[in-house]
Amino acid sequence: MSSSGRKIILKSSEGELFEVDEAVALLSPTMMEADNVISLPKVTSEILEKVIDYCKKHAEAYETDADELQSWDLDFVNHSDSGTLLDLIAAAHDLKIECLVDLACSTIAGHIENKTREEIFEYFGYN
Amino acid sequence: MLSCSITLLSQTLKRKGKRKRKTKTKNKIRTKLKINKNVCKKQKSIAKNQQLEEEEEEGFNLKCSAPSNSHGVQPLGNLYLNPGSVNSRNTGLGNLQILSDELVLEILGLLECPQLGVLATVSKSFYVFTCHEPLWRNLVLDYLRGGFSYNGSWKVTYITNFYPSFDVSRGTPFSGLRVRDFYSDYLFQSWLCANLEMKPEWLERDNIDRKRGISVDDFVMNFEEPNKPVLLEGCMDDWDALGKWDRDYLINLCSDVQFSVGPVKMRLKDYFNYSDQVKEERPLYLFDPKFAEKVPTLGSEYEVPVYFREDLFNVLGNERPDYRWIIIGPAGSGSSFHIDPNSTSAWNAVIRGSKKWILFPPDVVPPGVHPSPDGAEVACPVSIVEWFMNFYGATKNWKKKPIECICKAGEVIFVPNGWWHLVINLEESIAITQNYVSRRNLFNVLDFLKKPNASELVSGTRDRINLYEKFKNAIEASFPGMIDELMLKAEEKKAQEKKLSFWDSVTDWKAGAFKFSF
Secondary structure: OOOOOOEEEEEOOOOOEEEEEHHHHOOOHHHHHOOOEEEOOOOOHHHHHHHHHHHHHHHOHHHOOHHHHHHHHHHHHHOOOHHHHHHHHHHHHHOOOHHHHHHHHHHHHHHHOOOOHHHHHHHOOOO | OOOOOHHHHHHHHHHHHHOOOOOOOOOOOOOOOOOOOOOOHHHHHHHHHHHHHHHHHHOOOEOOOOOOOOOOOEOHHHHHHOOOOOOHHHHOOHHHHHOOHHHHHHHHOOOOHHHHHHHHOOOHHHHHHHOOHHHHHHHHHHHHOOOOOOEOEHHHHHHHHHOOOOOOOOHHHHHOOOOOOOEOHHHHHHHHHHHEOOOHHHHOOOOOOEEEOOOHHHHHHHHHOOOOOEEEEOOOOOOHHHHHOOHHHHHHHHOOOEEEEOOEEEEHHHHHHHHHHOOOOOOOOEEEOOHHHHOHHHHHOOOOOHHHOOOHHHHHHHHOOOOEEEEEEOOOOEEEEEOOHHHOEEEEEEEEOEEEEEEEOOOOOOOOOOOOOOOOOOOOOOOHHHHHHHHHHHHHHOOOOOEEEEEEOOEEEEEOOOOEEEEEEOOOEEEEEEEEOOOOOHHHHHHHHOOOOHHHHOOOOOOOOOHHHHHHHHHHHHOOOHHHHHHHHHHHHHHHOOOOOOOOOOOOOOHHHOOOOO
16 A cells, blocks of 8 residues: 655654554544644654554554454553553543544543442552 | 444544534734732732733633633643643643643543543543533534523533432532642633623624615615625615514514525524523534524514515525524624635625624735635634734735724624624624625525536535526526626726726626636
C-alpha cells in the first residue's frame, strides 16, 4: 500500500520522534493542522505509541468489519490499567481524537460501575 | 485483569451519543477574588485595596433570590493567593487529577445515580464533582423526559422521583456540604454563570431604529431592502394575545398539551414549575414550532404584522419548513449568537416580559464566535452570560458597534436575513417569532437551499435535499414569471449600484454574488 502524502511528526515527553502518515493522522485535527513537529511534553513515548496504534487501526476502519473493530477496541482498553487509560484520555484530548476519548472514558466509567468505596480508593491509587 | 464487556461499552457510548453534547469550554475570566478567611492581616489589607479597585470594574451581582449552592468552590486565582495551600480538588481525585475538570465530568456523565452516590462518599473532591447539576439534569431528562416535577435542584428532583423514601425535607444533606480548599475555575465559573444578574452596563446601549405606524412601503424601502434591523411599535395593538396571555390563561387553555422544551416535551404547568425555581447557566427554553397546530386558539389570538405578510414559503403549504414558534422562558434564558436558518428573515414580538437583543451584521462575526468554514455550524460555544462576561466589553471599542436594544411587551423587532443575533430574557417572557421569505429575499433563500451541503444546513424540515426543487417549482406555479421579473430587476439594480461599504448603505449580504443558475 502506497504511503504517499505528507508525514506528521510527533515528539513525546522523552524527546522521541514518531512519524505518522497523513492517512493515519486524519483522526486528529491537531495533527492535521500542524506544520512541523508537534511537541507533546505531557505524553510519554509509551502512551504516544498506543495512541498511534489506535489511529492506525481506525484509519483502516472502512476496510474492517464493525464487530472486529469493536473487539479490537475492547482488547486495546482491556490491556491497559487505570493509569494508562487516564494518560490515554489526556493525550487523546490534546490531539482531539474524540473517539479515543470516548472509548477510554467509557472504559473508566465501566470500571467504576460496581465498585465499593474502598475499591474505588484502590482503583484511583490513593495513598 | 480489568475487563469491560461489549454490552456495557456500547450502552454507555449509545447513551452519550443520544444527548447533543455541547463542548462547554470555559474561558478564563477576570473574577473578583473572594478573600479567604485564613489569609494573614497584612496580605488581607493589600488584597482588599486591590479588591476595591477591581470591584468598581469587575464586581458581579448575584441574583437576588438565594444563589444555588457553590459548596465553597473557589476560583484557581485564590489558590495562588494562599501559598502553601493544597488543592483538595487534586488530592481528592487520586490518579484522576491529571484530567481537566471537563474530562472528569465527562466520565461522571457516563455513570448512573448509584455510582455517583458511592463516588460522593470517596472524597470531598468527588463529592463536589458529583454535585454538578448538569450531570443530574441529564439523568432527569434521560429517564423522566419532560414528565418531571422540578424540586429545587436537578439532583433533588432525581432523588425525589426515584428514591421517594429519602426525606428531602431534612436540611443539610440536600442543601449541600461546604468544602474548604477546593479550587477550580471551571466549577466556579459554572456556578457563577448560573447565579449572575445582568450588569446594568450590559443593558445600557440602545441604538436601534424605532418606528411607529410606518407604511409597508416605508418599511421595505428603508429596512427590508437595505437589510437593516428595526424595532416596530404599535403593530400588536389588535392582538388578543397582548391582553389575554398570562400564565393562568395559558395553563387553563393548554392543560395537558405537550410543548417542545429543549430535548423533551412538557406541559405548561410543569414548565412554569421548573422555570420558577431554576438557577442554571443554560435554562431549558420552551420553543415550540407547532403551537398553533396543537392549540388552534393560540394561533387565532395573534396576527402577522402587516409588514411581514408576504411570505413566499406559504406556497409550500404543509411542506414548508418550521416557521413560527411560541417562546417562553425565565430570566436568563435565551439564545446565544446564531444566524437564522435557510437564509430567512424574522420578526419577534414580545407579548409579556422583555428581551435584550444584540445584533451584528452578516459580515461581522461577533467576538467569541467561531463559525465553521462550510457554514454548517453557525453557533456560539459559550453560554449567553459567559459571552457577556468575556466578550461584551470588547465591543465598546469597536468601530462597527453592534445594534442593541431592549424589546418590551407590545414591540416587534425585525431581524434581517444573515444577521448574527443573541437574545436574553430579562424577566419571564412570552413571545412569538416567525421566519419568512419576501420577494426581496427570494434569491438568497433559493441560493441557500441549492448549496451542495444543503442536507446539513437546511433546517426545520425532513425533506432537506428536495426543498430547493419543491420551492422553486411551487413559486413558478403560484407566481408565474415572478422569478424572471425579479432577476431582471436585480440585474438592473446591480448595473446602477456603486459599491458602497457596509456602513454607508447596509446591503443584502449576497448582493455582490447573485448566482443566476436556475
